[in-house]
Amino acid sequence: MIEEIKKYWIYILVSVVVLFVMISSLFIHPVPKSNSPKPPVYSTPVSSPIISTPQNDGVYVTPPDPNEIAKDQAKKVIFNKLPYYGQNFSVSYDFSKAGFTATINPTNHAQGLQELNQFLSSYNLTTADFNNLVIK
Amino acid sequence: MNKLIALAVFLILVGLPGMVHAQTVTSTSVTTKVGNPTGPGPGTAPPGQGPSGFKYYCQGNKDWVNYDNIGQEGCGPTAFAIAVSNFGVIMDPKQVDDALVANGFRSGGGVTNAKAALFSDWFSKLGLAPSDVDLVSGNALDVQTAKKFLDQGYLILAAANRYHCGAGCGLPNDVWFNHVFVINSVDTSTNTFTVLDPSNCYYSGNAQYQGNVQASTGQTHPAAGEIDWFYAYAYKKK
Numbered sequence: 267m268i269e270e271i272k273k274y275w276i277y278i279l280v281s282v283v284v285l286f287v288m289i290s291s292l293f294i295h296p297v298p299k300s301n302s303p304k305p306p307v308y309s310t311p312v313s314s315p316i317i318s319t320p321q322n323d324g325v326y327v328t329p330p331d332p333n334e335i336a337k338d339q340a341k342k343v344i345f346n347k348l349p350y351y352g353q354n355f356s357v358s359y360d361f362s363k364a365g366f367t368a369t370i371n372p373t374n375h376a377q378g379l380q381e382l383n384q385f386l387s388s389y390n391l392t393t394a395d396f397n398n399l400v401i402k
Numbered sequence: 403m404n405k406l407i408a409l410a411v412f413l414i415l416v417g418l419p420g421m422v423h424a425q426t427v428t429s430t431s432v433t434t435k436v437g438n439p440t441g442p443g444p445g446t447a448p449p450g451q452g453p454s455g456f457k458y459y460c461q462g463n464k465d466w467v468n469y470d471n472i473g474q475e476g477c478g479p480t481a482f483a484i485a486v487s488n489f490g491v492i493m494d495p496k497q498v499d500d501a502l503v504a505n506g507f508r509s510g511g512g513v514t515n516a517k518a519a520l521f522s523d524w525f526s527k528l529g530l531a532p533s534d535v536d537l538v539s540g541n542a543l544d545v546q547t548a549k550k551f552l553d554q555g556y557l558i559l560a561a562a563n564r565y566h567c568g569a570g571c572g573l574p575n576d577v578w579f580n581h582v583f584v585i586n587s588v589d590t591s592t593n594t595f596t597v598l599d600p601s602n603c604y605y606s607g608n609a610q611y612q613g614n615v616q617a618s619t620g621q622t623h624p625a626a627g628e629i630d631w632f633y634a635y636a637y638k639k640k
Contacts, residue, residue: 326476326478326513326514326580326581327515327581327582329632330561330632335538338535338635341534341535342544346547361556364636365533397533398534
């Protein structure tokens with residue numbers, strides 16, 4: 267018997283190593299029951315979720331300039347009055363270009379431009395305050 | 403002794419292929435579900451499906467949760483990833499984060515200047531145009547005006563000084579935070595809106611899949627009274 271063990275020791279060693287690796291792999295890499303991906307969770311999970319999201323009352327976004335916000339809110343007031351027709355100008359909103367369009371009466375252009383500026387200034391705005399104002 | 407040898411041969415022939423198979427299945431599963439497992443770098447992960455078929459990214463996805471602190475403070479880049487991807491500019495939070503940092507709209511790992519980014523050349527060069535009409539007034543979202551834009555195919559990027567994630571979020575109910583998110587619909591009859599919320603996502607509880615959940619439940623918020631608003635701007639593809 268001892269003779270045979272000496273003769274075949276390499277096979278015995280390989281068997282033991284293979285057995286060890288197989289048993290270890292069961293703990294390290296459990297075989298999934300199904301190869302199909304798990305569906306995403308669309309509702310609150312029953313178990314505690316692992317979440318990597320803001321966990322405190324932190325600051326993650328820069329506060330806006332109050333003056334800019336006031337002007338942008340004034341634009342909303344104008345937006346809700348559109349289309350607006352002055353004596354020598356009109357203002358509309360072009361949804362396709364995400365911007366206001368002011369159309370000046372070509373026969374009375376200087377007067378129309380002045381009226382437009384007066385209209386805007388009544389909201390504490392100037393043409394320079396607009397991100398995308400087209401004056402025709 | 404012969405039995406012992408036979409056992410060894412059996413284990414080698416049957417056991418090893420079984421182990422290889424187990425490894426392959428695990429590897430395939432991870433590769434399929436994790437878009438970019440190689441760590442920090444330009445992202446390539448496609449967006450998931452949010453509510454109503456909107457494209458959606460989860461801030462806590464393990465592909466980027468530890469990239470430039472996106473998981474903790476990356477609502478800005480994640481919201482922008484949602485914002486642009488829904489107009490066909492597919493960028494994941496890592497790619498957006500790189501762009502925001504490069505253009506000076508996000509301090510590394512920290513605060514995002516979302517308004518500056520929205521009205522920047524960077525955003526314009528993506529082929530997107532914001533309206534400079536602030537849809538917030540009186541610390542409430544003006545859902546009537548917001549609807550006019552949404553009906554024209556716009557989405558809305560919004561920021562709040564204090565945001566309450568709500569019951570479905572998975573965070574404790576008393577947690578309020580400073581936030582950036584995307585509004586995808588409003589209901590003028592109930593004066594509410596729904597969001598594509600970067601922080602509103604869940605994991606299954608199985609660590610192997612935790613980084614891959616990109617679907618949002620969507621959430622409905624009252625337009626006034628719950629959120630302390632900064633601003634909300636509609637934007638669209640040019």
